[in-house]
Amino acid sequence: MTIAVTRSGEPETKPTRNSVSARPAAQAARVPDGTVQYLRIGDLQLESGVQLPDVVLGFETWGTLNADASNAVLIEHALTGDTHVTRGASEEPGWWEQLAGPGAPVDTDKYFVVSINILGGCYGSTGPSTPAPDGRPWGSRFPLVTLRDTTSAEARLADALGIDSWYAVLGGSLGGARALEWAVTYPSRVRRCAVISVGASSTAEQIAFAQAQTLAIRQDPNFNGGDYYGGPEPEAGLALARRIAHITYRSAAELDGRFGRNAQESEAPLEAGSLAGRGRYQVESYLDHQGNKLVRRFDANSYIAITEALMSHDVCRGRGSLRDSLAPATAEFLVAAVDSDRLYFPAQSRALAEALPGGPELHIIEAPIGHDGFLTEIGQLSGQLRSNFFA
Structure with missing residues (x-):
């Protein structure tokens, strides 16, 4: 049984939260809420034509699957997120507790909530840091994985849990793209779908930002073509990638209002005797902090793999116009x-929204923070979610 791995690619025998092998649907309620589980789904044929062998998916669940499996909700995480949407048996906070949990809009006392680590990730699913069939980490050999590939993998996990259709699938940013792909690829298996802070495809500008991030990692001297496991890791490149990304996650007004042109504590950017000794502005210190924080918890190759999966996001690929591509969706x-x-x-x-069947209303989250508002201000959608999706 393949288990979770650390950023360095070494087996993680003691995950942060308890971990167990996935159990049959009838036993799902016996697993403590918020426990990392692992399921083998077999070999997976990818869009590229490559076959990825012996795929494992890491996931967590909350609540109890009812007798006819009609109360299952899939919550998809964003780019560097994990499966811990909300706290369960432990007191470890989740990343979307305004949305899911006892008494929340997605009430885990009523719904069986599932969150799956994306294929290519580093929180339990098969990815570049996990062992290939020869026992060595996949590293540079890990294949390109698209969002359609990840959806196919997740459908197998749903099958194993006895879930023929989801009561709802929802997510923000990359998670929203994953939710949309579910609704279009498997229309009969998605009854409700919430797509937050993402469009129907990744634009040229979004691909450009993504390329800058992946190139930052690839040009790190320690990257070694992706085969750095067991040696120095490309930490500087990963931290730089996160800096680039984080600028796009926050608005100009947020950065100006929070930091302005202020120096970082005693550092004086304009008083250095040399460029090499220049102090930092507060916003630079903030970006340094964000980069260093990600380095401690994420694998650089997984960052590339998932970023490229998001670059692949195009619900129209091979399906025709936007309206034609969305037409099969019945959610x-x-x-x-x-x-x-x-x-x-x-x-x-x-x-x-205008191209979707029925032309649903576009809801606007008012948040000066920027893109990350889909996480911090999801409570603004509580009314719509409670009155419509989760009444």
């Missing part, structure tokens, strides 16, 4: 955008 949709988002502009969400 009830909720589409939302953050008004200050400068990564996934509200106009992209509006175009998606």
